[in-house]
Amino acid sequence: MKARSSSGGAPEFAKTWSALQEQIFLKPIRNDEDYRKMVALADELADHLEGEEGPLADLFGVVTDLIEVWESHHPDLPKAEPKDVLRYLLDAHELKQKDLADIASPTVISDILAGRRAISKSVAKALAERFGTDVSAFM
Template structure:
């Protein structure tokens, strides 16, 4: 079985693309709290731009940074692996909130659907929940 791979670029060509990317984005790996803060801020900007459009040209950048943030959080802020709906339920319990208290993030019916597993959390709602609870949107995706 043969695979048709796209031509692999020379390392120098990768470097010529990577350096400007790093300069524009500001962070490409999360190794400390400063990187973490920069990556989270960039994720918020990207979420504002992309919304729920998974085909947006910047969606891959969002996914990449979200993966970096998630890896850092897994290492530094060990939160047991949970489904996004369980993370939401936990945060609501910790803050003494009811479904209707999250009206600034999503309609009560949508929150109910999410908590009951009938609906997943969209990127737009994840962004709003992340702001509300001051956590990474990656927890909800």
């Protein structure tokens, strides 16, 4: 890559980036709406890929990488009771109740899954951190 002098490089990059963003949605995914736009862009790019290489293939790679990062940190959770969301996440991550011992005792986890106990705010927060989800999934 050719080195640029410090005089004027950043403003020129900003103009170029702004012009690109007027044509396509390309930015970090920060919410579900951004995610949907990025998936739409990936679909559109996939329709126009003619081979394994080239600028569109490179752009497609960047877009799909952004999507994969978002999906890995924001699993698509079922609309269900908090105990069922927890059960789903345990299954999806191939974890046992004892694997959550750093969050709550196996007895507490068992009681939550059996519906004998509600998830406390502190446990909900710890579960959200552990699974990279919103705390509301457990409330």
